[in-house]
Amino acid sequence: MSGETESRVDEVLEHVLSTLSSLRGVRKAFYLSDDLRHEIGEIEKGKSISLGPLTVHNDGVLECLKRGHVACIVKDSTFRPPPAPTVVLINEDGKIIGRELIDNEKPEPAPGQKLIYLGKDFVIFYDGNKSGPTRFVLPPISFEEVERVPRTARVCSSSPSTDGDYFLRRSAGLPDDSKLATILIGFDLVFAPQ
Secondary structure, eight states: OOHHHHHHHHHHHHHHHHHHHTSTTEEEEEEOOHHHHHHHHHHHHTTOEEETTEEEEOHHHHHHTTSSEEEEEEEOTTSOOOSSOSOEEEOTTSOEEEEEOOTTOOOOOOTTOEEEESSSSEEEEEOSOOOOSEEEEOOOBOOHHHHTSTTEEEEEEEOOOHHHHHHHHHHTTOOOOTTOEEEEEEEEEOOOOO
């Protein structure tokens, strides 16, 4: 990498971190070192756990870790809601049969479908058919504030598991405060050839 390109990369990385730090509800923003990336990857790979007939997969964090750069924010409850469900229930055919509800959303059932609520913010779309093995998935979701930064590409974000969240907050020197949570934002940089 030439000195000029390296300087341009540093400018974009600073712009991303500045953007993240300025968001309402963000208490801290930082980049994951290679060691932190490895550790969080190991924690999340081990989280594909079985809960009887269900398994939980944190696809979003694993997808973030595939990007060239991974930022982490530590947020409080005043941070904006996510733009899409952060948890979905998928059947063995890959069909979404349940999902988190965002911002007091009230979904309408499709014809022949019943809605089954798990708490106030998760719904299962039941059509009467028996489903085989199902899994909860934490998918990668967009992060528009970073997508708007010039030269960023393939932006995605996700929340780590409880263990991953605790590890990241501890690594950032923050207290174990249940009112705080972490989000990872992975992205690549794109520069036109010179």
